[in-house]
Amino acid sequence: MGQQETVATSLADTVREGIGAALAQVDADLARRYPGDPGTRQPVHTVYVPGDAFAADTLRSWGDQALAALDAHAPDAGALAAVLGIPDALAADVHDRVRAKLVREPIEDLRIDFEDGYGPRPDAEEDAAAARAAALVAAAYENGTAAPYMGIRMKCMEAAVRDRGIRTLDIFLTGLMEAGGLPGGLVLTLPKVTYAEQVTAMVRLLEAFEKARGLESGRIGFEIQIETTQSILGADGRATVARMIEAAEGRATSLHYGTFDYSASCGVSAAHQSLDHPVADHAKAVMQVAAAGTGVRLSDGSTNVLPVGTTDRVHEAWRLHYGLVSRSLARAYYQGWDMHPAHLPTRYAAVYAFYRGGLEQAAARLAAYVAKAGGDVMDEPATAKALSGYLLRGLDCGAVDIAEVARLTGLTRADLNALAGRPTATDA
Numbered sequence: 001m002g003q004q005e006t007v008a009t010s011l012a013d014t015v016r017e018g019i020g021a022a023l024a025q026v027d028a029d030l031a032r033r034y035p036g037d038p039g040t041r042q043p044v045h046t047v048y049v050p051g052d053a054f055a056a057d058t059l060r061s062w063g064d065q066a067l068a069a070l071d072a073h074a075p076d077a078g079a080l081a082a083v084l085g086i087p088d089a090l091a092a093d094v095h096d097r098v099r100a101k102l103v104r105e106p107i108e109d110l111r112i113d114f115e116d117g118y119g120p121r122p123d124a125e126e127d128a129a130a131a132r133a134a135a136l137v138a139a140a141y142e143n144g145t146a147a148p149y150m151g152i153r154m155k156c157m158e159a160a161v162r163d164r165g166i167r168t169l170d171i172f173l174t175g176l177m178e179a180g181g182l183p184g185g186l187v188l189t190l191p192k193v194t195y196a197e198q199v200t201a202m203v204r205l206l207e208a209f210e211k212a213r214g215l216e217s218g219r220i221g222f223e224i225q226i227e228t229t230q231s232i233l234g235a236d237g238r239a240t241v242a243r244m245i246e247a248a249e250g251r252a253t254s255l256h257y258g259t260f261d262y263s264a265s266c267g268v269s270a271a272h273q274s275l276d277h278p279v280a281d282h283a284k285a286v287m288q289v290a291a292a293g294t295g296v297r298l299s300d301g302s303t304n305v306l307p308v309g310t311t312d313r314v315h316e317a318w319r320l321h322y323g324l325v326s327r328s329l330a331r332a333y334y335q336g337w338d339m340h341p342a343h344l345p346t347r348y349a350a351v352y353a354f355y356r357g358g359l360e361q362a363a364a365r366l367a368a369y370v371a372k373a374g375g376d377v378m379d380e381p382a383t384a385k386a387l388s389g390y391l392l393r394g395l396d397c398g399a400v401d402i403a404e405v406a407r408l409t410g411l412t413r414a415d416l417n418a419l420a421g422r423p424t425a426t427d428a
Contacts, residue, residue, distance in 0.1 A: 033246070034293035037389070038253075039422035041396040042297050043108035043149055044351050045338045046256070050117040051129040051152075056136055059147055063106030065341035069307065070099065073314045074345070083315045084322045084346065086353050093356060098348045101398055106344055108397070109149040109335075112137070114168050115156065115191050116261075123164070130168045134175025141183040151187035153225075157198035166205060173220075177213050188222040189256065194230040196240065199247040206251065221251045223299075227258030229265045232283050242290040252296050254335070255287045259301030275301055275324045275336075284333065300328040302337035307346070318346045325350035334393060348397075355394030362387050363408035366419070370411065388419035 049058055074080035080098075081091035112133045114126065121129070133152060140146035152172050155165030169188070176182050190202050206220045224244055226232065234240040245252050262283055263273035274280065284300065291298055303324055307317035321343055328336055329350065338347050366387040388411075394400040395413065402413055411419075 035295045036293060036421050038295045038297075039417070041148065042254075042334055042393065044334065044397050045107075045336055045347050046109040046111055046299060047107045047338050048111050048113045048117055048153065051112050051114045051126070051133055052118065052121075054112045054133060054136065056139065056145075059107050059110065059140075059145065062341040062344065063102045066102045066106055066344035067099070069314065069342040070102070070345045073307075073311050073318075080345075080349065083318055084349055084353075085319075086349065087357070090353055090356055094349055094352045097352050097356075097398060098345055101348050102344060105147070105398070107147045109187065110147045110151075111187070111189055112150075112152045114165075115153050117153075120161075123167075126164065126168055127171060130171040131175050134172045135179065137183070138176055138179035141185070142180070146183070146185065149185040149187045150183070151185075151189065153189035153191055156190065156192035157201055158192065158194075169205070170209065173209055174213075182215070182219065186220070187253065188220065189225055190222050191225040191258070192227050192261065193224050193244060194228045196243040196247040199224060199244045199252075200249075203247070203249050203251055218250060221253040222248075223254045223256050224248065224252055225256045225258050226283060226287055227261035227265070229262070232286050239286055239290055241287055245290060245294055245296055252294075254297040254299055255291055256299040256337075257284055257287065257301045257333075259337075260304065262301075273304075275303065276327060284331070288332065297335065298333050299335035299337070300333040302339050303343075304339065306340045307342035308340070314342065317342075322346040322350045326354060329354045351397055352399040355390070355397070355399035358390065359394065359400055359404070360408065362390050363405065366391070366411070367409045370409070370415075370419075384419050385421055388416040389422075392416050392420055392422065 047062065055061075070080075074083055074095075077091040077095035080086065080095050081088065086094055114130065118126075118129075130152075137146070137150050140150065152169070154169045154172075155161040157165065173182070176186070190199070193199060202222060206222070207217065209215070210217055210219055224231075224241075226241060231240050231244065234243070241255065245255075257280065259275055259280065260273050263277060263279060264270075266279040268277060268279055280301070284298070287298055303321055305317045305320055307314040307321070325336060325347055328334075336347075338344060366384060369384045369387070391400065391405055391409075392413075395402060395405065395416075405416070406412065409415075416422075
């Protein structure tokens, strides 16, 4: 008793040691390239506002306009459920949570646009707009009115607009530094990337800024916007987007699909450019595989059908938007773009119905896994990771509450973080 049983082996220790030495570089490469989930909140959407239209009250204005649209075209839970096809059992809770979200936090991620939504302007005008954007963002974080994530979309690295984009970025970042420093929720977007070398150029640009301002190396990350066929498939037939993630040297935070530019680059006619077109599904599938395990998140694009006009027209646009968002969520694209305040009710309705509709089943499966209780589904650690990630995303956006998750699973947020592999998240 208490003595370890001796078992017979045939291989010398040198065999194991030799294999370990041979694979040491592979081990290091796997750890570097595929660090897993970054452990931070991912916003459910990004709202783009042109640089000249952004104002101190933009977030509250969007929330108020969204509430007005909801009150005008779906004033109660039954009306919203009838328009969107939300199950009766979810209708009241979804409607109430949507209203509360539009009051509390109407926009999760806001990008001040200096690219297509802003267009070419005289240099002095764009200089002033970039400086103004920095001042407004700094003030919003100072007074507590900021969205969780805010930043700019600069012009791309193509020759015709490169210098202008670099200058705008410099003015914006410098303005933030002069106002007290870079906010924790800062996000930058690099659009229309075609070659990995353009991503490398962005890295060198940010390195130079960090050095000039005495910032820690790697402090500033950025999103890569996938809007061209060259960003998916290179001339040599290889997946370019994977090269772009590598070229970002750990600074890439997400890949954002650009619905209309990408569709147009594939020759899709305007009437058929949509998130659910086959060319969109192909591009996003390549993005998804390239980003898996890297810690780089995915974002779907937008619809340009706006919920405006008569109630019938608003309802038609809402059904389209709700269906597209729900489709994206089922395909693991947990973020997308919204282009109009009246898109917010259906964005949150789709997100909340997605998380609340699957809450009890996900919680039961996770609780059974933790308790080793079995059941009619035999889940593995990877599935437990997905289940806890699902619950955490629901918590992050306000679709579910920690009290009900704890009641259904017996788990704390710290437990969920551990199961999901979110090492940097904190208990809540």
